[in-house]
Amino acid sequence: MIDVCDIQVMKPLLSEHGFHFSKAKGQNFLIAPWVPQSIAEQAGVDATAGVLEIGPGVGPLTQQLCLRAGKVCAVEVDERLKPILDITVGEFDNLDILWGDVLKQDIPALVSREFGSLRPMACANLPYYITTPILTALLEADCFDSVTVMVQKEVAMRIAAKPGTADYGAFSVFCQYYAEPELLFDVPPHCFLPQPKVTSAVVTLRVRKARPWEIADEDTFFRAVRASFAMRRKKLSNGLASGFPELGKAGAAEVIECAGFDANVRGETLGIPEFARIANEIFRRLEREGK
Protein backbone atom coordinates (compact mmCIF):
# COMPACT_ATOMS: atom_id res chain seq x y z
CA MET A 1 0.00 0.00 0.00
CA ILE A 2 1.39 3.41 -0.97
CA ASP A 3 2.12 5.67 2.00
CA VAL A 4 0.21 8.76 0.88
CA CYS A 5 1.11 10.62 4.07
CA ASP A 6 4.79 10.54 3.08
CA ILE A 7 5.37 13.84 1.28
CA GLN A 8 8.34 12.30 -0.60
CA VAL A 9 5.71 10.02 -2.15
CA MET A 10 2.79 12.39 -2.33
CA LYS A 11 4.44 15.43 -3.92
CA PRO A 12 5.78 13.57 -7.01
CA LEU A 13 2.45 11.73 -7.32
CA LEU A 14 0.55 15.03 -7.38
CA SER A 15 2.92 16.75 -9.80
CA GLU A 16 2.99 13.72 -12.13
CA HIS A 17 -0.77 14.23 -12.53
CA GLY A 18 -0.53 18.03 -12.75
CA PHE A 19 -2.58 18.37 -9.56
CA HIS A 20 -2.77 21.73 -7.78
CA PHE A 21 -4.54 22.17 -4.44
CA SER A 22 -7.87 23.94 -4.63
CA LYS A 23 -8.47 26.31 -1.74
CA ALA A 24 -12.07 26.71 -2.87
CA LYS A 25 -12.63 22.97 -2.38
CA GLY A 26 -11.08 23.02 1.11
CA GLN A 27 -8.14 20.82 0.10
CA ASN A 28 -5.75 20.38 3.01
CA PHE A 29 -4.41 16.84 2.76
CA LEU A 30 -3.14 14.83 5.72
CA ILE A 31 0.60 14.11 5.81
CA ALA A 32 0.83 12.70 9.37
CA PRO A 33 0.01 8.97 9.31
CA TRP A 34 -1.05 8.84 12.97
CA VAL A 35 -4.03 11.08 12.20
CA PRO A 36 -6.01 8.90 9.72
CA GLN A 37 -5.03 5.82 11.75
CA SER A 38 -6.37 7.35 14.97
CA ILE A 39 -9.56 8.59 13.28
CA ALA A 40 -10.37 5.12 11.92
CA GLU A 41 -9.46 3.41 15.21
CA GLN A 42 -11.23 5.80 17.56
CA ALA A 43 -14.33 5.90 15.36
CA GLY A 44 -14.63 2.16 16.09
CA VAL A 45 -14.55 1.10 12.42
CA ASP A 46 -14.60 -2.70 12.08
CA ALA A 47 -15.79 -5.39 9.68
CA THR A 48 -19.42 -4.83 10.69
CA ALA A 49 -19.26 -1.16 9.59
CA GLY A 50 -20.30 0.48 6.33
CA VAL A 51 -18.47 3.80 6.24
CA LEU A 52 -19.39 6.89 4.24
CA GLU A 53 -16.29 9.04 3.73
CA ILE A 54 -16.65 12.58 2.48
CA GLY A 55 -13.74 13.97 0.45
CA PRO A 56 -11.12 11.18 0.23
CA GLY A 57 -8.55 13.53 -1.37
CA VAL A 58 -5.58 11.28 -2.21
CA GLY A 59 -6.87 8.63 0.18
CA PRO A 60 -4.99 8.58 3.54
CA LEU A 61 -8.16 8.09 5.60
CA THR A 62 -9.75 5.97 2.85
CA GLN A 63 -6.88 3.47 3.16
CA GLN A 64 -7.29 3.19 6.93
CA LEU A 65 -11.07 2.81 6.61
CA CYS A 66 -10.79 0.16 3.86
CA LEU A 67 -8.34 -1.85 6.00
CA ARG A 68 -10.93 -2.09 8.78
CA ALA A 69 -14.48 -1.69 7.42
CA GLY A 70 -16.86 -4.13 5.75
CA LYS A 71 -17.46 -1.52 3.04
CA VAL A 72 -16.43 2.07 2.35
CA CYS A 73 -18.20 4.52 0.08
CA ALA A 74 -16.26 7.73 -0.56
CA VAL A 75 -17.86 10.80 -2.15
CA GLU A 76 -15.39 13.19 -3.83
CA VAL A 77 -16.25 16.31 -5.83
CA ASP A 78 -12.86 16.81 -7.54
CA GLU A 79 -12.54 14.44 -10.50
CA ARG A 80 -8.88 15.46 -11.02
CA LEU A 81 -8.18 13.06 -8.12
CA LYS A 82 -9.44 10.02 -10.08
CA PRO A 83 -6.07 8.80 -11.49
CA ILE A 84 -4.37 9.39 -8.13
CA LEU A 85 -7.00 7.47 -6.15
CA ASP A 86 -6.72 4.65 -8.73
CA ILE A 87 -3.10 4.28 -7.58
CA THR A 88 -3.52 4.86 -3.84
CA VAL A 89 -6.74 2.94 -3.10
CA GLY A 90 -7.38 0.99 -6.33
CA GLU A 91 -6.38 -2.26 -4.63
CA PHE A 92 -9.37 -2.26 -2.23
CA ASP A 93 -12.38 -4.23 -3.40
CA ASN A 94 -14.53 -3.04 -0.47
CA LEU A 95 -14.46 0.56 -1.79
CA ASP A 96 -16.88 2.47 -4.02
CA ILE A 97 -16.02 6.03 -5.05
CA LEU A 98 -18.89 8.31 -6.04
CA TRP A 99 -17.90 11.44 -7.97
CA GLY A 100 -19.98 14.48 -7.07
CA ASP A 101 -21.03 16.96 -4.43
CA VAL A 102 -21.95 15.24 -1.15
CA LEU A 103 -24.59 17.92 -0.52
CA LYS A 104 -26.44 16.79 -3.66
CA GLN A 105 -26.63 13.13 -2.58
CA ASP A 106 -29.73 11.47 -1.15
CA ILE A 107 -27.82 10.21 1.89
CA PRO A 108 -30.38 7.74 3.34
CA ALA A 109 -30.80 6.18 -0.14
CA LEU A 110 -27.01 6.00 -0.61
CA VAL A 111 -26.57 4.36 2.80
CA SER A 112 -29.18 1.67 2.23
CA ARG A 113 -27.96 1.00 -1.34
CA GLU A 114 -24.25 0.84 -0.41
CA PHE A 115 -24.27 -0.72 3.05
CA GLY A 116 -27.27 -3.09 3.23
CA SER A 117 -27.16 -4.67 6.68
CA LEU A 118 -23.78 -3.18 7.72
CA ARG A 119 -23.66 -0.68 10.60
CA PRO A 120 -23.64 2.74 8.90
CA MET A 121 -21.05 5.27 10.01
CA ALA A 122 -19.70 8.52 8.58
CA CYS A 123 -16.02 9.40 8.83
CA ALA A 124 -14.23 12.34 7.27
CA ASN A 125 -11.63 15.04 7.27
CA LEU A 126 -14.21 17.60 6.19
CA PRO A 127 -13.73 20.42 3.70
CA TYR A 128 -13.98 23.29 6.20
CA TYR A 129 -15.88 25.70 3.93
CA ILE A 130 -18.99 23.47 4.17
CA THR A 131 -18.62 21.87 7.61
CA THR A 132 -21.99 23.04 8.89
CA PRO A 133 -24.13 22.01 5.89
CA ILE A 134 -22.40 18.61 5.72
CA LEU A 135 -22.84 17.89 9.43
CA THR A 136 -26.43 19.09 9.24
CA ALA A 137 -27.12 16.75 6.30
CA LEU A 138 -25.42 13.78 8.02
CA LEU A 139 -27.35 14.22 11.27
CA GLU A 140 -30.70 14.99 9.61
CA ALA A 141 -30.28 11.89 7.42
CA ASP A 142 -30.83 10.05 10.73
CA CYS A 143 -29.31 6.83 9.40
CA PHE A 144 -25.82 6.66 10.97
CA ASP A 145 -24.72 5.01 14.22
CA SER A 146 -21.98 7.61 14.53
CA VAL A 147 -20.40 10.51 12.70
CA THR A 148 -16.67 11.07 13.29
CA VAL A 149 -15.19 14.14 11.67
CA MET A 150 -12.18 16.40 11.68
CA VAL A 151 -13.24 20.03 11.73
CA GLN A 152 -11.73 23.34 12.85
CA LYS A 153 -11.12 23.10 16.59
CA GLU A 154 -13.35 26.10 17.16
CA VAL A 155 -16.25 24.24 15.48
CA ALA A 156 -15.53 21.05 17.47
CA MET A 157 -15.76 23.10 20.69
CA ARG A 158 -19.11 24.52 19.58
CA ILE A 159 -20.47 21.08 18.72
CA ALA A 160 -19.67 19.74 22.21
CA ALA A 161 -20.29 22.92 24.25
CA LYS A 162 -22.38 22.84 27.41
CA PRO A 163 -25.09 25.39 28.33
CA GLY A 164 -23.81 28.61 29.86
CA THR A 165 -20.42 28.51 28.10
CA ALA A 166 -19.19 30.94 25.46
CA ASP A 167 -19.08 28.27 22.75
CA TYR A 168 -22.67 27.14 23.33
CA GLY A 169 -25.09 28.13 20.57
CA ALA A 170 -27.86 26.95 18.25
CA PHE A 171 -25.48 24.56 16.44
CA SER A 172 -24.52 22.92 19.78
CA VAL A 173 -28.20 22.29 20.51
CA PHE A 174 -28.79 20.99 16.98
CA CYS A 175 -25.89 18.50 17.19
CA GLN A 176 -26.70 17.42 20.75
CA TYR A 177 -30.36 16.90 19.83
CA TYR A 178 -29.32 14.22 17.34
CA ALA A 179 -26.17 12.89 18.98
CA GLU A 180 -23.84 12.78 21.97
CA PRO A 181 -20.60 14.48 20.93
CA GLU A 182 -17.17 13.69 22.32
CA LEU A 183 -13.98 15.58 21.53
CA LEU A 184 -11.30 13.02 20.63
CA PHE A 185 -8.03 14.85 19.87
CA ASP A 186 -6.47 17.98 18.38
CA VAL A 187 -4.56 18.02 15.09
CA PRO A 188 -2.00 20.81 14.60
CA PRO A 189 -1.59 22.64 11.25
CA HIS A 190 1.75 20.93 10.43
CA CYS A 191 -0.11 17.63 9.91
CA PHE A 192 -1.51 18.95 6.59
CA LEU A 193 -0.32 19.97 3.14
CA PRO A 194 -0.89 22.83 2.62
CA GLN A 195 -1.05 23.90 6.27
CA PRO A 196 -4.34 25.48 7.38
CA LYS A 197 -4.16 28.62 9.52
CA VAL A 198 -6.08 27.02 12.39
CA THR A 199 -5.81 23.99 14.67
CA SER A 200 -8.17 21.16 13.84
CA ALA A 201 -9.87 18.63 16.10
CA VAL A 202 -11.55 15.28 15.70
CA VAL A 203 -14.98 14.89 17.23
CA THR A 204 -17.23 11.85 17.30
CA LEU A 205 -20.99 12.17 17.47
CA ARG A 206 -22.75 9.04 18.72
CA VAL A 207 -26.21 9.27 17.25
CA ARG A 208 -29.01 8.88 19.82
CA LYS A 209 -31.14 5.76 19.39
CA ALA A 210 -34.00 7.60 21.07
CA ARG A 211 -34.38 11.27 21.98
CA PRO A 212 -35.42 11.43 25.61
CA TRP A 213 -37.52 14.60 25.35
CA GLU A 214 -41.15 15.23 24.57
CA ILE A 215 -41.13 17.68 21.71
CA ALA A 216 -44.56 18.57 20.32
CA ASP A 217 -43.22 19.93 17.04
CA GLU A 218 -39.60 19.76 15.81
CA ASP A 219 -39.87 22.86 13.58
CA THR A 220 -41.10 24.99 16.49
CA PHE A 221 -38.34 23.56 18.70
CA PHE A 222 -35.51 24.51 16.30
CA ARG A 223 -37.15 27.87 15.54
CA ALA A 224 -37.27 28.60 19.28
CA VAL A 225 -33.61 27.58 19.66
CA ARG A 226 -32.50 29.83 16.78
CA ALA A 227 -34.60 32.72 18.12
CA SER A 228 -33.11 32.30 21.60
CA PHE A 229 -29.53 32.62 20.36
CA ALA A 230 -30.19 35.28 17.72
CA MET A 231 -30.15 37.96 20.44
CA ARG A 232 -27.60 36.38 22.75
CA ARG A 233 -26.98 39.37 24.97
CA LYS A 234 -30.66 40.15 25.48
CA LYS A 235 -33.38 38.59 27.58
CA LEU A 236 -34.95 35.45 26.14
CA SER A 237 -38.33 37.18 25.77
CA ASN A 238 -36.82 39.66 23.25
CA GLY A 239 -35.37 36.84 21.14
CA LEU A 240 -38.62 34.88 21.17
CA ALA A 241 -40.71 37.94 20.33
CA SER A 242 -38.52 38.66 17.33
CA GLY A 243 -38.29 35.01 16.18
CA PHE A 244 -42.06 34.50 16.66
CA PRO A 245 -43.67 37.86 15.75
CA GLU A 246 -47.08 36.15 15.93
CA LEU A 247 -46.59 35.80 19.72
CA GLY A 248 -46.03 39.49 20.36
CA LYS A 249 -43.92 40.82 23.23
CA ALA A 250 -46.51 40.06 25.91
CA GLY A 251 -47.09 36.56 24.50
CA ALA A 252 -43.35 35.81 24.54
CA ALA A 253 -43.13 36.88 28.20
CA GLU A 254 -46.16 34.71 29.06
CA VAL A 255 -44.61 31.70 27.31
CA ILE A 256 -41.51 32.02 29.49
CA GLU A 257 -43.57 32.32 32.65
CA CYS A 258 -45.94 29.43 31.75
CA ALA A 259 -42.92 27.22 30.96
CA GLY A 260 -41.74 27.89 34.53
CA PHE A 261 -38.79 30.25 33.94
CA ASP A 262 -37.77 33.54 35.47
CA ALA A 263 -38.65 36.56 33.30
CA ASN A 264 -34.93 37.47 33.03
CA VAL A 265 -33.74 34.05 31.89
CA ARG A 266 -31.17 33.97 29.06
CA GLY A 267 -31.35 31.43 26.24
CA GLU A 268 -27.65 30.58 26.44
CA THR A 269 -28.17 28.97 29.87
CA LEU A 270 -30.86 26.54 28.70
CA GLY A 271 -30.34 22.89 27.80
CA ILE A 272 -32.46 20.78 25.45
CA PRO A 273 -35.14 19.84 28.08
CA GLU A 274 -35.64 23.54 28.89
CA PHE A 275 -35.86 24.53 25.21
CA ALA A 276 -38.37 21.70 24.77
CA ARG A 277 -40.59 23.16 27.53
CA ILE A 278 -40.50 26.60 25.90
CA ALA A 279 -41.09 25.30 22.38
CA ASN A 280 -43.99 23.10 23.53
CA GLU A 281 -45.57 26.10 25.26
CA ILE A 282 -45.20 28.19 22.06
CA PHE A 283 -46.60 25.40 19.90
CA ARG A 284 -49.67 24.88 22.11
CA ARG A 285 -50.30 28.60 22.38
CA LEU A 286 -50.07 29.21 18.61
CA GLU A 287 -52.26 26.17 17.93
CA ARG A 288 -54.85 27.38 20.46
CA GLU A 289 -54.88 30.83 18.88
CA GLY A 290 -55.06 29.31 15.37
CA LYS A 291 -51.80 31.03 14.28
Ligand code: SAM
Ligand atom coordinates in the same frame (compact mmCIF):
# COMPACT_ATOMS: atom_id res chain seq x y z
N1 SAM B 1 -9.48 13.03 3.20
C1 SAM B 1 -8.35 13.76 2.64
C2 SAM B 1 -7.28 13.92 3.68
O1 SAM B 1 -7.61 13.78 4.86
O2 SAM B 1 -6.15 14.21 3.33
C3 SAM B 1 -8.76 15.10 2.06
C4 SAM B 1 -9.46 16.03 3.03
S1 SAM B 1 -9.66 17.67 2.39
C5 SAM B 1 -9.76 18.58 3.91
C6 SAM B 1 -11.37 17.73 1.88
C7 SAM B 1 -11.73 16.92 0.65
O3 SAM B 1 -13.13 17.12 0.37
C8 SAM B 1 -11.00 17.30 -0.64
O4 SAM B 1 -10.56 16.13 -1.28
C9 SAM B 1 -12.07 18.01 -1.47
O5 SAM B 1 -11.87 17.90 -2.87
C10 SAM B 1 -13.33 17.29 -1.01
N2 SAM B 1 -14.57 18.07 -1.18
C11 SAM B 1 -14.73 19.42 -1.13
N3 SAM B 1 -16.02 19.76 -1.31
C12 SAM B 1 -16.71 18.60 -1.47
C13 SAM B 1 -18.07 18.29 -1.70
N4 SAM B 1 -18.99 19.25 -1.80
N5 SAM B 1 -18.44 16.99 -1.84
C14 SAM B 1 -17.50 16.00 -1.75
N6 SAM B 1 -16.20 16.24 -1.53
C15 SAM B 1 -15.80 17.51 -1.38
